[in-house]
Amino acid sequence: MNTNIFNKIILIIKSNYNYIILFLFFASVTHLFKNFNILLVRTYDERLLRTYGYCGGISYGYIKKIKNNYLLHDKKVYIVNFDTYPSSTDLFIDLKIDADKNNVIFLNLRDTNSDKLKDINFNFSKYVLLNREDSCYYYKKIK
Amino acid sequence: MTEIFQIFFQLFIFFLFTFFPINKYTFSKFQFVYINSNYNAFLINIILILNIFLLFSFFKFDLNYIFIGLLFVNLSLLFFNFINITKDIFSKKNVHLKFAFIFICFCFFFKTAANLELGWDALSYWLSKTNNFYNNKSVFEMPHLASPQLGAYMWAFFWKNSFMQKEYLGRLFLDYLYIISIFVVADSLKKQSDFKKLIFIFCLVLFTFDYNNTLSGYQDYLLFILLVFCSKSLLELNLKSNSSQNLIIYSLLIMTTILLPWVKNEGIFYSIFIMIVYFFIDYQLLIKKFLFLFIVAANILIRVFFVKVILVTDNIFQFSFTPEVLFINIFNIKELIFRLSYISFYLIRSMFQYPLILINFISIIFSFRYFKYLNNNKIFYIFFFFNLFFIYGTYIVHTSPLVWQLQTSMSRLLLQTCGFYIFLVVDLINKKII
Numbered sequence: 183m184n185t186n187i188f189n190k191i192i193l194i195i196k197s198n199y200n201y202i203i204l205f206l207f208f209a210s211v212t213h214l215f216k217n218f219n220i221l222l223v224r225t226y227d228e229r230l231l232r233t234y235g236y237c238g239g240i241s242y243g244y245i246k247k248i249k250n251n252y253l254l255h256d257k258k259v260y261i262v263n264f265d266t267y268p269s270s271t272d273l274f275i276d277l278k279i280d281a282d283k284n285n286v287i288f289l290n291l292r293d294t295n296s297d298k299l300k301d302i303n304f305n306f307s308k309y310v311l312l313n314r315e316d317s318c319y320y321y322k323k324i325k
Numbered sequence: 326m327t328e329i330f331q332i333f334f335q336l337f338i339f340f341l342f343t344f345f346p347i348n349k350y351t352f353s354k355f356q357f358v359y360i361n362s363n364y365n366a367f368l369i370n371i372i373l374i375l376n377i378f379l380l381f382s383f384f385k386f387d388l389n390y391i392f393i394g395l396l397f398v399n400l401s402l403l404f405f406n407f408i409n410i411t412k413d414i415f416s417k418k419n420v421h422l423k424f425a426f427i428f429i430c431f432c433f434f435f436k437t438a439a440n441l442e443l444g445w446d447a448l449s450y451w452l453s454k455t456n457n458f459y460n461n462k463s464v465f466e467m468p469h470l471a472s473p474q475l476g477a478y479m480w481a482f483f484w485k486n487s488f489m490q491k492e493y494l495g496r497l498f499l500d501y502l503y504i505i506s507i508f509v510v511a512d513s514l515k516k517q518s519d520f521k522k523l524i525f526i527f528c529l530v531l532f533t534f535d536y537n538n539t540l541s542g543y544q545d546y547l548l549f550i551l552l553v554f555c556s557k558s559l560l561e562l563n564l565k566s567n568s569s570q571n572l573i574i575y576s577l578l579i580m581t582t583i584l585l586p587w588v589k590n591e592g593i594f595y596s597i598f599i600m601i602v603y604f605f606i607d608y609q610l611l612i613k614k615f616l617f618l619f620i621v622a623a624n625i626l627i628r629v630f631f632v633k634v635i636l637v638t639d640n641i642f643q644f645s646f647t648p649e650v651l652f653i654n655i656f657n658i659k660e661l662i663f664r665l666s667y668i669s670f671y672l673i674r675s676m677f678q679y680p681l682i683l684i685n686f687i688s689i690i691f692s693f694r695y696f697k698y699l700n701n702n703k704i705f706y707i708f709f710f711f712n713l714f715f716i717y718g719t720y721i722v723h724t725s726p727l728v729w730q731l732q733t734s735m736s737r738l739l740l741q742t743c744g745f746y747i748f749l750v751v752d753l754i755n756k757k758i759i
Contacts, residue, residue, distance in 0.1 A: 200520060201523070207527075208428075208527050208530075208531075211534075212432040218439075221439055268449040269448065269453070272453045273448075273452070275456055
C-alpha cells in the first residue's frame, strides 16, 4: 500500500518536474519558506515590535507599554516624535489624539532645547514625568 | 499557527467575494466572457464589489452588516451551485494554473503577514483613513480629506471582517486583486501551453514585484489593477462588434473608470485618458461615446464637488500652484530645461526599478515597426502620449522640491499605469512577433 503511494508521488514528481522547479524558484524569490517560518515562530506583536522598534523611530514598543500600563481607561495621548517619522498613533486602533495634552509621549527627544519643543509650547513645570526609557518620555499633566 | 489558518480562511473569503455573484453557473448569459477560464468572471465581480464599496463608503453603515449581507448572498449562490463548482475546481482542466494561483496567493500573503512595515504615505495618510472606517466613522469624519477613500474602505472592510482582526488581513485583498489582474493578463495569451503561461505569469509578477514595499498600504497597485481591467475591456470592445456582448463590456468599462478617481487623485487624469481612448475605438456608436464622456465628466465633477464643497478642503490635490510659479516654471527656459532633464533622468531610472515599465517602453517602440499587424496599437499610443504629458506636466508645475518629489513618487507613478500597456506585450506574443 505504502509503496503504491510512494510510486504515485514519484510519478507525479517525474511528470511535473518542470513545474516543480518553477514553483521552487518562485518560492525562493519571494522568500516563501522564510516568511512561513516567521509566521510560525514570531507572534504578531513581536513582528510589529521588530518592524517599528521599541524606543527609536516610530517606537511601537514604548507606546504600547505606556498604553497598557498608564492609559487603561483614558485612551488618549499626545505623541510628539522629535525625529522625522510618520504618526505613531495610527498604529493603535484604540488610541486617540489628546488635544488637551493631558498625556504626552515624547519620542526620540535628545535635546531639551529642541525647536519642536518650543513649537508645541510645552511647559515642563505643569507636567510630571511618569516614565522614561532612553529617549522616550511619558508625561502627565498635574491637575 | 492560528494566523496561518486565518490566512487560508481569508483566501476562501476573497474567493467567495470575487467568484460570486456573476459566474458561468449563475449567469450563463455572460458565457462569452468565461471562455477558457474563470478569471474574467473574477474581473466582473471585483469591479462589482469595488463599486459596492464605493457606494457604501458614503454612508455610515456598519462594516459587519455589509459583510454579513454580501456573505449571505454569496454563500447562497455557492450552496445552490456547490456540486458544479467543486467539480470545476477539482477538475484536471488548467490544474497547473489553478495550483499556481493558490501558490502565488500564499507567497504574497505570507510576505505581507511576515513583513508588517507600512510605507511612509501608508502610515501618514492611508492607515488613519482606514482606522476611521474601521471604527465605523463616516467619510465626512476621515482625516486627510483631499485623498479619496476607496482603498482605505476596502482595507478596513476585510480587516474588520476577519477573525483575528489584524491590520494586514485587510491588505491581503490588494495582494489578491493584484494576482487576479496578472492572471487576467495571462489569460489573454492565445495558443500557449499552461507551462508557457506560467512562465509568463512568474515573469510578470517578478517584473512588477513589490521591491519598494509598494504593496505595504500604498494605493498604487489598485490603480495598476484597475488600469489592467480598463485595458482589457477596451481591447475587447475594439474587437467585438456583437451588440449584446459589447454592451456588457461597455458597462464594465464604465464601472471600472468610475472607480479610478476614488482610489487616488491621479485617477482623475487616468479616467479622462480612458475616455479619450474610447473615442478612438472602432465599432462604437457615437451616442455611447458621448454617454461615456458624460459619465466620466459627471464622476469627476462629483469628486471635485465632494472634496471642495461637502468636505470643504482648499485643494483637491495635495499640492497647489500659483500663476506666478507656473509662469516661472514654464517660461523660464533655464528652469524648464533643468526640470525636463531631471524628469527624464528619473523616468529612465524608474524603468529599472520595475522592469515591466522598461519592457512596456521597448514594446511600444518595437510595435511601431509592426504597426499594420497590430490593430490595437492606437489604444496604447494615445494613452501613452497623454500619460507622458501628464508625468512631465505634473513635475513641471509642482511647487515642492523637484528632486525629492521625483525620488519618492516617480517609480510609483509609472507603476500605476504600466498595467495598461501589458496587453501590448501580450499582443506581440500572440502575433508571434516576440
